[in-house]
Amino acid sequence: MTKEEFQTAFKPIADGLFxxxxxxxxxxxxxxxxxxxxxxxxxxxxxxxxxxxxxxxREPLNGKFQDEQRREWMEKSLSCGREYAKKICHKYQTKDPKALAKAMGMDVSFPEFPEKTDRVLFAEFRMPNNICIYMDAVKKAEKLFDRPGVSEVLTRKLDVSRLLLSHELFHCVEEEYHEEIFTKTEKIRLWSLGFLHNDSNIIALSEIAAMGFAQEIMGISYSPYLMDVFLVYGYSPEEASGLYEEMMELAHRPVPPIETGEEKDV
Ligand SMILES: [Zn+2]
Incomplete structure (x- = not known):
């Protein structure tokens, strides 16, 4: 993927952060x-x-769920991610995502851009043991720490590539514990006919748990989902602003009006 292709792939943003x-x-x-x-x-x-x-x-099966169900899954998936973060850190006696990756036998690489152009990614886990962290996005994000208010919210010590790595490590943990872990054992029945039935995993549960896992490992108070806005901003401030409005609406928060220069002078 070239730099130009990566840039144009942001319009519109097809996927979430990961x-x-x-x-x-x-x-x-x-x-x-x-x-x-x-x-x-x-x-x-x-x-x-x-x-x-x-x-x-961003969940393909979202239309089948009610808010009550979403909320319950949110809590269970977040706890699942946090619980496994504690478990894995205890098992390997470290909270450092790079050391964890090494102990878990992961092959972590840091290329500038993803190879494929069909989707926008900042980081990726590939079975069985590959994790890629795409550094162009990380470097662009690091430059944004000087913008007013950014380091106050994210903290100056936040290491973006470690946060991305922590998230991806959860997907590896999930594979290792697939027989018992909530995000893999929880399924919904898509259809049944006599003795036949088709059960499916819910992808959002894995993503939520990966965010809980990353939050616990990084010791941050905010949801790593906000990194979607932060990382996209490096490529398209307009797309990031649109994503922000969508996030605020979905969290039932009022979207504040934009202060223009004229209004500020009044
Ligand atoms: Zn993920």
Missing amino acids: GKQGGRRYERPHFDVRPLGDMLMDLADIPPEEWYGYAFS
Whole structure:
């Protein structure tokens, strides 16, 4: 994938941050660009449990669920991710995602861009033991720490590539414990006919748990879902602003009006 292809792949953003979910999206209208620090501050204020609307919005089976069910799955998946973070850190006696990856026998690489152009990714886990962290996105994000308010919200010490790595490590943990882990054992019945039936995993549960896992390992108070806005901002402030509005609406929060220069002078 070339730099140009990677850039154009952002319009519209087809997937969430980690790109494992292929929900259908409408073509976005134009969005006014908002200051990054303001958006992150609002998003950091949403408790991790209240991200269920956004978390399920990329789930292919989302139309089959009710909010009550989404909320219950959100809580269970977050706890699952946090619980396994503690378990794995205890097992390998480290909280450092790089050391964990090594102990787990993962092959981690840091290429600039993804190879394929069909979806936008910031990081990726490939079976059985490959993790790629795409550094162009990480470097662009690191430059944004100087924007007003950003390091206050994210903390100056936040290491973006470690956060991405922590998320991907969960997908490896999930494979290892697939017979017992909640995100793999919980299924919904798509159809049944006599003795035949078809049960499916719910992809959103894995993503939510991976966010809980990453949050626990990184020791951050906010939901890593806000990284979607942060990482996209490096490529398209307008797309990131649109994503912010969508996140706020899905979390039932008011979307503040944009302060224009004129209004500020009044
Ligand atoms: Zn993921």
